[in-house]
Amino acid sequence: MSELSVDHLLGIKYLNTADINLIFETADQFKEVINRPIKKVPSLRDITIANLFFENSTRTRLSFELAEKRLSADVINFSAASSSVKKGETLIDTVNNILAMKVDVVVMRHPNPGAGVFLSKHVNASIVNAGDGAHEHPTQALLDSYSIRERLGEVAGKKVVIVGDILHSRVALSNIFALKKQGAEVKVCGPKTLIPKYIESLGVGVETDLKKALQWCDVANMLRVQNERMEISYFPTTREYTQQYGVNKKLLDSLDKEIVIMHPGPINRGVEITSDVADAEQAIILDQVENGVAIRMAVLYLLASKIKQ
Amino acid sequence: MSQKLLLSAKEVHIILHRLACQLIENHTHFKDTVLVGIQPRGTYLADRITQILKDDYKVKDIQLGYLDITFYRDDFRRGEKPLAANSTQINCVIEDKRVVFIDDVLYTGRSIRAALTAIQSFGRPTSVELLTLIDRRFSRHLPIQPNYRGRQVDAINKEQVKVHWKENEGEDAIYLINN
Numbered sequence: 001m002s003e004l005s006v007d008h009l010l011g012i013k014y015l016n017t018a019d020i021n022l023i024f025e026t027a028d029q030f031k032e033v034i035n036r037p038i039k040k041v042p043s044l045r046d047i048t049i050a051n052l053f054f055e056n057s058t059r060t061r062l063s064f065e066l067a068e069k070r071l072s073a074d075v076i077n078f079s080a081a082s083s084s085v086k087k088g089e090t091l092i093d094t095v096n097n098i099l100a101m102k103v104d105v106v107v108m109r110h111p112n113p114g115a116g117v118f119l120s121k122h123v124n125a126s127i128v129n130a131g132d133g134a135h136e137h138p139t140q141a142l143l144d145s146y147s148i149r150e151r152l153g154e155v156a157g158k159k160v161v162i163v164g165d166i167l168h169s170r171v172a173l174s175n176i177f178a179l180k181k182q183g184a185e186v187k188v189c190g191p192k193t194l195i196p197k198y199i200e201s202l203g204v205g206v207e208t209d210l211k212k213a214l215q216w217c218d219v220a221n222m223l224r225v226q227n228e229r230m231e232i233s234y235f236p237t238t239r240e241y242t243q244q245y246g247v248n249k250k251l252l253d254s255l256d257k258e259i260v261i262m263h264p265g266p267i268n269r270g271v272e273i274t275s276d277v278a279d280a281e282q283a284i285i286l287d288q289v290e291n292g293v294a295i296r297m298a299v300l301y302l303l304a305s306k307i308k309q
Numbered sequence: 310m311s312q313k314l315l316l317s318a319k320e321v322h323i324i325l326h327r328l329a330c331q332l333i334e335n336h337t338h339f340k341d342t343v344l345v346g347i348q349p350r351g352t353y354l355a356d357r358i359t360q361i362l363k364d365d366y367k368v369k370d371i372q373l374g375y376l377d378i379t380f381y382r383d384d385f386r387r388g389e390k391p392l393a394a395n396s397t398q399i400n401c402v403i404e405d406k407r408v409v410f411i412d413d414v415l416y417t418g419r420s421i422r423a424a425l426t427a428i429q430s431f432g433r434p435t436s437v438e439l440l441t442l443i444d445r446r447f448s449r450h451l452p453i454q455p456n457y458r459g460r461q462v463d464a465i466n467k468e469q470v471k472v473h474w475k476e477n478e479g480e481d482a483i484y485l486i487n488n
Contacts, residue, residue, distance in 0.1 A: 002393035029377065029394040038430040041380035301380075309386050 004302050008127040010116045011136035012177035020181060024146055026298035027291070034070060034293055044073035047304050049105040050098050053130070054080040057109055059265050059289065060130050060140070064107050067296035073304075076103070091115065092122050099125055104307055105300065108132075126303045134168050140264055141174035143295040145182060147288045148219055151260055156183035161213045163189045163245060164223030164272055167196050167234075171264045172223060176202050189213040190245055193234040194225075210245050215255055221262040222247060222272045238271060248274040258282050265289070315443075315470070316460060316483040324459040328440060329361040331457050332409065339371050341435070342407045347424055348377040348395035351412035353474040354442055358411060374399035376410075381423035397427075404432030409456075413472040415441040418453035443470050443483060 004019050012020075033041055049068045053061055061077075068075045078098065095106060107128045108116055113135035120127045131137040145155050152158055160179050166172045166188045179186045180203055187205040188195055195206055207213040214220055225241060235241045247261065261273065261283040269275045277283060316324070336342045339362070346355025352375050362368040379394040410424055421439060428434065442459040448466060462485070464470060469486040473479075 026394060029379070029396060032397050033380065033430075036430045037432060040430070042426070043380045043385055046386075305386060305392070307386060 004306065007303070007306055008116070008120045008129075009138050009299055009303065010120060010127060010129050012138045012141050012174045012181070013136070015138075015181070017181050020142070020145070020178065023142055023295065023298045023302065024149060026302060027146055027294040030070075030297040030301070031291070031294040034290075034297075040070050040072060042072045043301055044068070044071040044304050046309075047071075047104045047307070048074040048076070048102060049107060049300070050076050050078060050103045051130075052078045052095070052098070052106060052108040052110075054108070054110045054115075055131070057130070059292075060109065060137075063289070063292040064128075064130060064139075064296050067293050067300060068107075070293065071297055071300060071304075073105075073300070076101075091119065095119060095123050095125075099123055105304060126307060128299060128303065131170055133170065134173070135170050136174045136177075137170040138174050138178075139292070139296055139299060140171050141178040142299070143288055143292045144171075144175055144221060144262060144264070145178045146295055147262065147284050147291050148184075148260070150287065150291065151284055152218065155179065157185075158219060159185045159187070159217045160219045160221060161187045161189050161207070161217040162221045162223065163210065163213065163247070165194045165225045165234075166190055166199065166223070167194045168226040169223050171221075175221060176204055180204075187213055187216065191235045191241070210247070211251065211254075214247070214251065214259060217259055219260040219262060220247065221264070223264065224266065224268055224272060242271050246270075246272055246274065247277050249276045249280070252277060252280075252282070260284055262288060310486060310488055312471075312484045312486045314482060315462065315485050318475075318481040321442075321481045321483065324442065325357055325361055326365070328442075328457050328459060329358055329366060332358070332362065332440070333366060333368065335438075336407065336409075339368055341405070342409060343372045343374060343399075343401055343403060343434075344409050344411055345399070345424075345428065346373070346375045347410055347412040347420060348375055348379075348397070350414070350472065351410075353477060354413050354440075354472075355411040357474075358440070372401045372406075374401065376424055376427055378420055378423040378427050381427045383419060383423065399431050402432055403428060403434050406432075406434050408434040408437045410437060410439045412439070412441050414443045414445060414470050415439070415453070415455055415458075416445045416448055416470075418449045418451035421453050422451050442472060445470060 105126045107130050109130040110132050113133035115132045116127050116129035149155050162172050187207050189207045263285045346352035359371050359373050375398045377395040377397045379392045438456040440457040441455045444458040444461045446461050471484045473482045475481050
């Protein structure tokens, strides 16, 4: 098996386990490539990729752009703030205008859930979802699982707790799908107001006591509180959130084992994790960022290989 | 499908020793030499040659690496099947070194063209040579020739030359397969 079963990466829920393994095995080779003196391969030199960001992003956009450039693809960037979207153009019109310039792959972040799926049905290009509202963020989940595999050897059988704002998090949902498909056990932990009611139907446990959750797990993935997506107050104060769901060194030292700490960024230091935890050896936050480039190279390479000349 | 034995284990053994001796003639102490097996099938040959140099001719400190050329190939998106990558392991500096590419069969020359591009990601070698066990004459697409060759074979295009290794296929032998 050396081909993805899908033509687009719209979400983890559309992938099978063989797809995930293929992406990881390909990423292994790209990780070696990006550590060479010359970090570039010519594979995608006849592919043009458009990065369409209808929502703010720093890390994901840079990571995708770097991955594309390391593969020698031609890259065009677009952000909604400086575009005709503001003048009332529809999404399909915007994208079709870009595709008329002969673009092969579209990487898109959009505030509306399902925007990627919608686009894949209406335009003739390979679509990579770089985050659609509170729905999915597949490349983030892939790089998270890849980082767990790198640190702990494998994902199957590992216990992972996702802590924080589960309700508004596309990272949480994609991670749950990815981890379950690879045979990991998953729990979510956070204030009840930030845990969706349907979550247990995904085969995920719920724990509201952070200490118990950390004692149970091998890996804790700490999410950011997404204040920008909250129209109402889900917890009394940030201070109270930190007291109950923030991870600090004292708490980690009180456990009888060393767990791996992950964070998809951007970190609110002192809120969900303290600085000494973020910078500790057991935190693999910067490994996640490095692996992000390799994973995105693998995804783009494998999708592009399905576009026939 | 029919297959014909081109070289037996004994003949392969003699050829490997001759190739090792030819390398010693040109590289003496191998101080500035890096042997590079081309993935996936050239690595077995590279391992064998290295072992013969070490065990039978007492050459010390041979630098050996494996190079995968998947991302440098010129047929990406052109074939039926996508290209699966293998691992590259080059743990030494290539800059100002004498590189010897090692591959089992030289056919169109396109793999070696890709390898010449790929090796530049690790520095600028002083020179690059090519060692191949089987040289399929008259089938080259590019102006590439080996410096060290085991055996020249005149095979028509639909025929396939398959090298078997004891550690992988259970025997040392080379077959000409007619599909």
